[in-house]
Amino acid sequence: MTTPPPADEPSPPSRSAPLASHDESGQVPEWLRQPAEEHPVGALERLRLFWENHTQAVTAVVGGGLVLVLLLGAGWFDLWRRAGETPRGYPTISPPSGVSATTDTKPATSGTKPTSAADTFAGTPAATFAEGAAGITLPPARRAGVFSATEVAAALADVRAALRLARLDRKFLAGGEFDRFVRMFAPASRSEIRADFRDTSFATYATRLAPGARLTADQPRVKGRVTYRATRDNEGIRVLEITTNFVWAYAFHTLDPTPGAGVVVVHDTVVWHVPHPDDVASSGVGLWLMESESYASNMDCASFDKGLLALGTPSYGLPVATEDPDAVFDPDRSLDITDTC
Incomplete structure (x- = not known):
């Protein structure tokens, strides 16, 4: 569709009046020979004259x-x-039933991190998150069903150790410590963990950096919740079910000064099971990873398709579409999110 050319605009009226002049006969016009009549000028008239002048x-x-x-x-x-x-709405999830603990909102400070690295989180919600493992707060260990308080405490400690290694350990993030991670699980479940790392399934519960991706010296920022309850699995086995729901914010090196430009966010929910020893064979005793789901934001899509994490580039990694730019930092945000890769 083309736009018709605009019509010619009329010329503005002249702001000056014609000068008084003699008529063609050379005679002075009659009206100039008459004495001007004087009229008293009132307030309104003075205002009019002032406005005109x-x-x-x-x-x-x-x-x-x-x-x-x-x-x-x-x-x-x-x-x-x-x-x-009020913040623009976005879909949220309800906390699972059970005994829960959420991350302390007061961030831990080491006092040794470089200013440039700390500035990577400035202007984002992650600036108020706890640093590293300080963000993994465990609920109090209490007796749950057939599980004693001691057994609950041990199971929670195992889950916390797995989270620290999978999401925070620098050697693991760089591609090492794989066997150490696998050994954290019950012997009967280790083959499934190894299979996850042969494709991209592991990315829903573990972080691996893409080749060339460089984190700053700052620790990742962490916020979330840990919940546990006693229940039975689909086969009727008594299990201690532990659900973790965390946002992990990683600071990558970048020259872009825009707030949050160097921050890649991963939000995951993982369901872990610890079966009661009386209900399984010895090879089944220990930690099992039952369900996992996650999304990432500001990441490089080409790397993420391979299960690897890197900062978004001009060609990839547009922020995940959401109703609120800060929603991806909320642990209670639904993991059902639009994929822009």
Whole structure:
């Protein structure tokens, strides 16, 4: 569709009146020979005369004042709107039933991290998250069904150790420590873990960096929840079910000063089972990984398709589409999210 050319605009009227002149006969017009009649000038007339003589100046002053008022009004309105603005909604999940603990919102500080690395999280919700393993807060160990408080404490410790290695350990992230991770699980489940690492399934519960990807010296920021309960699995085996739901924010090296430009977020929910020793063979005693789901944001899509993590590039890694830019940092955000890769 083409746009028709604009019509010619009319010329603005002249701002000056014709000068008084003699007529063609050379005679002075009669009206100039008559004495001017004087009339008393009232307040309204003086205002009219002043306006006629100072139209441009008054218009400029009034116009400028009006623009200033509009700008100030718009500014105050924007401040008022922002102050009363509620976050745009996004789908959330309900905490699972059981005994829970959430990350302390007060971030741990080592006092030794470089300023440039700390600035990577500035301007994002992750700036208030705990650092590293300090974000994995365990609930109090209490008796749950047939599981004693001691057994619950041991199971929680095993899950915490697996999370630390899979999401935070620098050697593991760089591609090492694989056998150590596998040995954390019950012998009967280890073949499944190994199979996950032969494809991309492991990315839902473990982080591996793509070749060339470089994290800053700053520890990842962590926020989430750990919940446990006694239940039975699909085969009727009594198990201690532990559900972890965490947001892991990684700081990557970048020259982009935009807040959050160097932050890659991974949000996962993992369901772990620890069967009661009386209900399984010896090879089944220990930790089992039953379910896992995750999403990532600001990552490189080509790497993520291989289960690897790297910072988004101009060609890949657009932020995950969501109703609120900060939603990806919320552990309670639903993991059902639009894929923009």
